[in-house]
Every structure is written in structure tokens, then in C-alpha cells.
Amino acid sequence: MNSIEVKNLKRIYRATTGVIRRTTKEIVAVDDVSFEIKEGELFGLLGPNGAGKTTTVKVLATLLIPDAGEVRVKGLDIVKDANEIRKHIGFIFGGERGLYWRLSAIDNLRYFASLYHVDPEISKKRIPYLLDMVGLNGRGDERVQGYSRGMKQRLHVARTLLHDPDILFLDEPTIGLDPVGAREFREVIRNLQSEKKTILLTTHYMFEADSLCGRVAVIDKGLIVALDTPSALKKHVSDLSVVEVETFGVAEEVVEKIRNLPFVDALSVKDQDQRQLLLVQTKLGAEAVPDVMAALDGMRVGRVTVREPTLEDAYVRLVGGQV
Amino acid sequence: MKTIANNLRLFWQGTMLSYIALFAWLRPTTYIASKILMPLAQILFFTFLGSYASGGSNVDFYVIGNAIQITAVSGIFGVTMSIGGDRWAGTLPYLFGTPANRLMMFFGRAFMHIIDGALGVVIALMWGALLFGVDFSQTNMSALGLTILVTTISTCGLGLLMGCLSLITANVMFVNNTVYFLLLIFSGANVALDTLPNWMQAFSQILPLTRGIASARILIAGGSFSQVAPMLMSEIGIGLIYGWLGYMLFKWFELQAKRKGTLETV
Numbered sequence: 001m002n003s004i005e006v007k008n009l010k011r012i013y014r015a016t017t018g019v020i021r022r023t024t025k026e027i028v029a030v031d032d033v034s035f036e037i038k039e040g041e042l043f044g045l046l047g048p049n050g051a052g053k054t055t056t057v058k059v060l061a062t063l064l065i066p067d068a069g070e071v072r073v074k075g076l077d078i079v080k081d082a083n084e085i086r087k088h089i090g091f092i093f094g095g096e097r098g099l100y101w102r103l104s105a106i107d108n109l110r111y112f113a114s115l116y117h118v119d120p121e122i123s124k125k126r127i128p129y130l131l132d133m134v135g136l137n138g139r140g141d142e143r144v145q146g147y148s149r150g151m152k153q154r155l156h157v158a159r160t161l162l163h164d165p166d167i168l169f170l171d172e173p174t175i176g177l178d179p180v181g182a183r184e185f186r187e188v189i190r191n192l193q194s195e196k197k198t199i200l201l202t203t204h205y206m207f208e209a210d211s212l213c214g215r216v217a218v219i220d221k222g223l224i225v226a227l228d229t230p231s232a233l234k235k236h237v238s239d240l241s242v243v244e245v246e247t248f249g250v251a252e253e254v255v256e257k258i259r260n261l262p263f264v265d266a267l268s269v270k271d272q273d274q275r276q277l278l279l280v281q282t283k284l285g286a287e288a289v290p291d292v293m294a295a296l297d298g299m300r301v302g303r304v305t306v307r308e309p310t311l312e313d314a315y316v317r318l319v320g321g322q323v
Numbered sequence: 324m325k326t327i328a329n330n331l332r333l334f335w336q337g338t339m340l341s342y343i344a345l346f347a348w349l350r351p352t353t354y355i356a357s358k359i360l361m362p363l364a365q366i367l368f369f370t371f372l373g374s375y376a377s378g379g380s381n382v383d384f385y386v387i388g389n390a391i392q393i394t395a396v397s398g399i400f401g402v403t404m405s406i407g408g409d410r411w412a413g414t415l416p417y418l419f420g421t422p423a424n425r426l427m428m429f430f431g432r433a434f435m436h437i438i439d440g441a442l443g444v445v446i447a448l449m450w451g452a453l454l455f456g457v458d459f460s461q462t463n464m465s466a467l468g469l470t471i472l473v474t475t476i477s478t479c480g481l482g483l484l485m486g487c488l489s490l491i492t493a494n495v496m497f498v499n500n501t502v503y504f505l506l507l508i509f510s511g512a513n514v515a516l517d518t519l520p521n522w523m524q525a526f527s528q529i530l531p532l533t534r535g536i537a538s539a540r541i542l543i544a545g546g547s548f549s550q551v552a553p554m555l556m557s558e559i560g561i562g563l564i565y566g567w568l569g570y571m572l573f574k575w576f577e578l579q580a581k582r583k584g585t586l587e588t589v
């Protein structure tokens with residue numbers, strides 16, 4: 001059974017600018033997106049900034065009306081049956097907004113429980129259970145104001161589980177969390193999946209998608225450019241190796257020069273403080289190293305390694321260098 | 324039956340939480356101080372100003388007018404902040420993603436301000452008796468209580484409309500202040516309405532407060548309930564119309580936000 005069906009979804013934003021001479025600009029946020037998510041599946045939606053991930057999630061969460069296409073959740077129509085769908089879905093948009101900061105965590109949850117018409121007898125037990133589950137037990141009486149970012153994001157998870165939805169939309173839920181916090185958060189997501197919840201997850205962290213998702217769709221400029229299991233996507237680049245070169249202040253021209261070398265399939269640059277990590281995808285493997293070094297022309301380099309491709313490398317190849 | 328219980332609970336939770344949020348903002352002592360002092364300030368200011376301008380003849384006129392006018396503070400500013408607060412908190416997408424009854428979600432927010440506003444009026448009238456010797460010995464107290472309640476409800480109706488405007492425009496404080504001062508003049512709190520030009524009088528008649536203030540003056544002077552009953556009916560009717568317009572605007576806002584994707588950008 002499919003929990004979610006998205007068929008040829010299109011969504012355009014119209015922004016009017018100017019006071020006197022008004023011009024309307026159309027931004028095609030989602031151009032033509034189709035996918036299906038099976039019951040109990042953990043499905044990843046990946047793509048660069050502005051690809052249309054959040055827009056897709058908003059449509060699924062009944063917060064945006066599609067311009068074209070058909071979207072069904074549990075077989076119900078997203079526009080016509082929005083109110084029925086809302087009873088079965090939960091959603092989170094990453095970040096710390098969207099809570100009443102002047103209220104305690106428990107009061108926030110109480111209010112949302114009443115918005116979801118949760119029986120008070122049930123919510124009385126469920127609120128402490130959820131606080132415990134997201135690791136906020138003992139802190140529920142504190143005002144959200146004093147919560148750290150990670151705590152607020154966990155509270156969002158508790159909030160969205162109040163009515164025990166079968167389907168969850170998590171838009172960058174781990175954004176801005178420290179590595180330990182993000183790891184704990186992933187554990188929570190894993191547990192939710194083991195409770196047979198259907199989950200749509202968007203993230204910019206490829207290892208996160210790789211370790212959690214059964215299938216991922218890569219979306220770019222409002223179009224799906226790949227949809228498969230993480231291991232199948234990695235196979236796309238299995239003939240490649242990745243040469244990683246650590247550089248210090250590499251110039252844009254040099255990067256372009258390497259990108260244009262005949263044996264380079266794709267190249268991306270990861271900024272880390274003063275250093276840049278060049279990720280060169282090539283079929284040559286270690287044999288490519290001398291030529292890459294020659295192109296760097298005596299520039300100071302740090303560690304150089306050659307490794308197997310990851311999901312991130314497959315992704316980089318699909319969307320052309322942006323992470 | 325179940326739906327009704329659910330909706331009442333939602334209404335009540337909204338009320339309770341806007342109450343808790345208020346106290347998280349103000350300390351109880353600050354709140355009580357402002358509750359006691361603010362009405363005093365308003366009454367003193369306008370009563371001295373008014374009776375000075377009019378030669379000191381009818382102090383009661385200004386005291387009563389300004390005491391009832393206090394409802395506009397809770398009704399307009401309080402309700403607006405309560406509804407507009409969601410925009411600030413970024414909770415709108417999460418609210419609109421729930422299956423909750425929008426009417427209950429909406430009116431629950433206003434309810435506390437009705438109580439709060441009514442309390443302000445009572446305190447202001449007590450100051451009036453204490454400082455300016457306003458005489459309540461001829462007054463039908465329960466009718467006066469009803470008048471205060473009705474007027475507070477009707478001002479909150481206008482406040483709901485303003486609150487929904489605050490979801491749409493960023494300049495709501497400017498609009499609110501304008502409305503507040505319009506009420507100060509046109510509700511008859513400080514100006515005898517029959518001295519105003521006709522079109523201004525007509526404008527007064529479509530505002531909340533106007534009839535409430537007139538009723539309170541009649542009742543305190545010893546008038547009977549039947550004298551003011553028709554005015555109170557109109558007063559509540561006007562409030563309900565504004566509240567309903569506010570609700571319509573709220574629904575329109577929600578639909579518009581879903582069409583245009585303006586839920587966060589507001």
C-alpha cells in the first residue's frame with residue numbers, strides 16, 4: 001500500500017515587486033515531481049538549496065495548494081480532504097521557531113494536544129511519555145525560552161507525535177544540531193520507523209540519508225533527477241574513485257583548471273575554515289593524483305587520499321558540484 | 324457531542340494559555356500594578372482635561388466615559404497581540420496544519436481579554452467613586468455589570484478584526500493606535516456626541532463602545548434597565564459583526580496563505 005502518492009506536482013510562487021510599476025515574477029519551485037512512498041517506508045528527499053524540497057513538504061503537509069498534479073496521502077486528496085489528512089500526519093520544519101516561548105514545554109504540548117483533539121485522558125499519559133522519548137524528561141515545566149536549539153527541535157518531535165500520526169514529514173530536522181545531538185536525533189527517527197511510521201525526510205547530510213533511508217529521491221530545480229536506494233545510487237558512481245586533496249586558499253581558476261582536466265568526471269569543493277577539501281571524481285583512481293598535483297602547481301597541500309565513492313559523491317555527480 | 328467537548332476544550336486551552344503567557348511576560352505584581360494604575364491615569368488625565376475645557380460642570384461624564392473606554396486597551400491591543408503573537412512566534416504553519424476548529428482557535432484567544440477588560444473598567448469606576456465622588460447609590464448594579472460585559476465583548480470583537488489585520492499587515496500597531504484614538508473621540512467618552520457634525524455622529528454609531536458608554540451613563544444616573552436594553556442589544560450586535568468579520572478575514576488569510584505561500588513571510 002502506498003501511503004503517499006505524488007503525481008506530476010507543480011508549484012509556482014508569484015512574487016510581486018514594485019509599488020508603482022508592479023511586476024510579477026514567477027518562481028517555479030516544483031516543476032514536475034512524482035514519487036510514491038510505501039507504508040512504513042523511510043524516504044529521503046535530497047537536493048541543493050532552492051531545489052523545492054520544503055515546497056514539496058508544505059504541499060504534503062496541507063499548507064500549500066498545488067498548481068498542478070495530484071497528491072494523495074492515505075488515498076485522500078490533499079486539497080479536498082485536507083482536514084481529514086491532518087489527523088494522520090505530523091510535520092516538522094527544521095529550526096527552533098514555531099513554539100510558544102513564553103510557555104513551558106508541557107503547556108505547549110497541552111495546547112497542541114487540544115488542537116489535535118487528543119482526549120485529555122490520553123494526553124495526560126502521552127505528554128510525559130513523549131517528553132521522555134525525546135530526552136526532555138524532567139525539563140517539561142521549564143519555559144521554552146530557556147531551551148537550547150536542540151531541545152526546541154526535540155520538543156517539535158514530541159509536538160508532532162501527540163496525535164500519534166502514521167505519517168511524518170521531517171524537513172531538515174537535524175539542521176543546526178551538534179554531532180552528538182544529531183546522532184541522538186537520528187536514533188529517534190530510527191525508533192519511529194521501527195514503530196511502522198511512514199517518514200519523508202529531507203536533509204543536506206548525505207550520510208544521514210544513507211544510514212536512515214530505504215530510498216532517496218534527488219531533486220534539483222524542481223525536477224527529480226534520481227530515485228533509488230542509496231546503494232543503487234552509489235552504483236552509478238561505482239566505477240569512480242574519489243581523490244581528496246586538502247588545500248589552503250586555493251584559487252577559483254585552479255579549481256576550474258582541475259575541473260577541466262580530461263579524466264575528471266566531477267569536482268566539488270568543501271570549505272572547512274581556512275582549508276578547502278577538493279573532491280575529484282575520476283575513473284583513474286590513484287593514477288590521477290600526479291596530474292592533480294601538477295595542476296595545483298606547487299601550492300601548499302595537506303592530506304591527499306583516494307577512496308571509494310559515497311552517497312554524497314553520487315549526489316554531487318547528479319546535481320553537479322553543489323552540496 | 325464529542326466534537327462539542329473537543330471544541331470547548333480547545334477554546335478553554337487557548338484561553339488558559341494566553342493567560343499563562345501573559346503572566347510569563349508580566350510578573351503578577353507588574354500586572355496588578357498596571358491594572359490599578361493605568362485606569363487611574365486615564366481617568367485623571369481626561370477628566371481634568373475635559374472638566375477644565377468644559378468649565379468643570381460634569382465630571383461624571385468624563386469619568387464614566389473613560390472608565391468604559393478602558394475596555395479598548397484589552398480589547399484592541401490585548402487581542403491583537405494575542406493573535407499577532409503567532410506570527411511572531413512562527414507557529415502559524417503548525418496551527419494551520421492541525422484539524423482544529425478555526426472558530427474555537429480564534430475566539431479562545433480573545434476570551435481572557437474580555438475578563439481582563441471588564442476588570443479594568445470596574446477598577447476605573449472605583450477610582451471614579453473614590454476621587455471624583457461619582458455616586459452609584461441610584462444605580463442598578465447588575466444592569467451596569469451587564470453593560471460592562473457587553474461593551475467589553477463588543478470591543479473584543481473589533482479587536483479580533485484588528486488582530487487578523489495584524490496577520491496581514493506589518494503596520495498593525497499604527498492601525499491600532501489610530502483605532503484607539505478614533506474610539507477616544509467618536510465613542511463619546513470625551514465629547515458629547517450631539518455636539519459633533521452629523522457624519523461624525525453616524526460614524527460613532529457603527530463603532531463598539533458608543534452605546535455601552537451611553538448606557539453606563541444612563542444607568543449610573545439612576546436610569547432603568549429597560550431604558551438601555553435596546554442599546555445593549557445593538558452594542559453586542561455590532562461586536563458580533565466585527566468579530567465575525569475578523570473570523571472571515573482569518574479564514575481568508577488562511578486560504579490566501581495556502582495559495583500564495585505567505586505563511587512565513589507574513
Ligand SMILES: Nc1ncnc2c1ncn2[C@@H]1O[C@H](COP(=O)(O)OP(=O)(O)OP(=O)(O)O)[C@@H](O)[C@H]1O
Pocket residue numbers: 013014015027028029030047048049050051052053054055056583584585588
Ligand atoms: N514563500 C515563497 N515565496 C516565493 N518564493 C519562494 C517561497 N518559498 C520558496 N520559494 C522559492 O522556491 C524555490 C524552492 O524553495 P524551497 O524552499 O522549496 O527549496 P528547498 O529545496 O527546501 O531549499 P533548502 O535546501 O534551501 O531548504 C526557491 O527558489 C525559493 O526561493
Ligand SMILES: [Mg+2]
Pocket residue numbers: 053054055171
Ligand atoms: Mg528547505
